[in-house]
Amino acid sequence: MAKKILVVDDDPAFADMLKTALAARGYEVAVCLQAATAFRQIKESHPDLTTLDIMMPGRSGWEIVNQMRSNAETAKIPIIISTGVHTTHMADEGLLLQGMRYEKLYKPFELDDLYRKVERLIGGPENVKFEAGGV
């Protein structure tokens, strides 16, 4: 069975691109465009990994990280934190992510870098379609 990834991002075009890139690699991908419903969707669908945009209206990605960390069902789901701001957002970010498996991804990024980070967290897909570095 294909490994499941949930993309959480309020930018539909970016979320579509990420979905296309990960699906082309061989993962099963779902998208959540609303920060307000993201935690519920993570809890219900229990993906193997979630990508999370940090700057979203209404609810910061950090709040969702905190919710995930505080819930036994979601605390072990690895996260790829994606952001367009190349600086640390929170002084206690390290504390918030303590004990969680995560990678950071700064927009824009190399797809091979995305694939490597996903593989570090959950391993490769069942059937690799794009080889990392195989452009």
Place this chain on the structure above:
Amino acid sequence: MGEPSRETIGGAADFEARPAERLEGGSLAAAHKSCDDVISLLAHELRGPLATLNGYAQLLVKKGLSPQLQEKAVQSVLEQTKRMNSMVDNLLQASRLAAGRLRVSLEAVEFVSLVRQMVEQQQALAPHHRLNLDVPDQFMPARLDAALAGLALANVVQNAIKFSPRESEILIFLRRTDHRAVVSVVDAGPGISSEDLRHVFEPYRTERGGMGVGLFVAKGIVEAQNGEIGINSQLGTGTTVWLSVPLANSG
């Protein structure tokens, strides 16, 4: 159709560069922090479409996409370049407005055609929403800056698209009232709280996401051409933004 009552009209720009000597102690630090915050926000917002464009370009180079996905990728690259161009246009106009230096170049315009053309362009960029345009069968000659008026209209419609669920309908009405044309854009979004509504025309207010300049720029452009803009909304009922512009006497 009667002109809706105005719930909120924003004031002058509150992100205006002020001479350092007028700022004292903490307020200078606060101004720098505010400037840093705005630049961080803009960097984040511009990197969104840039990352999308860059990602699709890499996927196309990898040559592993089906013909259908290749077409989708190329389409998205074109859309994202337009989106980035619109963001840059808005930033430029926001900066000019904040400095009181908006340049308006009036020309003879047929307003119904202008609205129709803008809606067609926005529909092409938003395939997951239905833009339903309702215009009267008549000419509405006006003297406007067509590029700026188009940007103001596009900002209002893009806002409606942004806050409406996918596959929902956005209604755009154009009506003539005396010597003015009134465009109303009605969305099916979640509506705006009364607190956020008070600040909706102020620049760089990002409570609702984005760069926070779209409605600020639309208001500045419309008012610079003797027009008016207003908004009606409450949580759970969607939002209507209307704008009116004067028509030429010959109409």
